[in-house]
Amino acid sequence: MAIDPYAPIFVISVAAELAEMHPQTLRQYDRLGLVSPSRQSGRQRRYSQHDVELLREVQRLSKDGVSLEGIRRILELENQVAALRSRVMELEQEVSEARRRGAADPLRVFAAGMGGDVVTLARGQRPEPRSQAVVVWRPRANQAPGLY
Incomplete structure (x- = not known):
């Protein structure tokens, strides 16, 4: 059984260890909006596997000399690209379905x-x-x- 990569399952200490970062760095990235984990009752942060991968990407970009604001912008643009790709796939499926039905x-x-x-x-x-x-x-x- 595969684990949902977006399931918020890691507490901050585990996510920090998986991302090879200090927990305070994760809190800072959360405040800056770079990586926003889910919140459980009591405001406890819960990170997903996707969040941990995103933390690693932020760390890689930071080591390459990209500022935190630059990283935020890069992540924002990557999200927009992903959303547009998804929309293109939806439109391609609609066109394929219309052609299959002979309604093109x-x-x-x-x-x-x-x-x-x-x-x-x-x-x-x-x-x-x-x-x-x-x-x-x-x-x-x-x-x-x-x-x-």
Whole structure:
């Protein structure tokens, strides 16, 4: 039986030992928001295996000379990349499912907003007038490119 890597099972002393750090360093990273463990009743920190791996990554970056603020930004960007990858996989599955059902419409239009969100637009529908969205479409054969 595999253990959930996100299950909060380690107390701070065990997590510190696994990450080869002092418990006070873990508390500091928690205060800075670099690694935020779960809290049990009585405000006791509980770390997951994922948290311990993250602590090791913070330690590695720190040894390489990256400031704590730089590390915080790197971790934030890595989280955004992971979320976007997950969304891309969801969209790819939706497209595959639609093709499998035979419902693929090559004339569907998608708009990508400033926040990275992707929405499907009906044929002939346009994004909000003041939107700075990027619109992607596939024109029909023997028809000029444009929104349909």
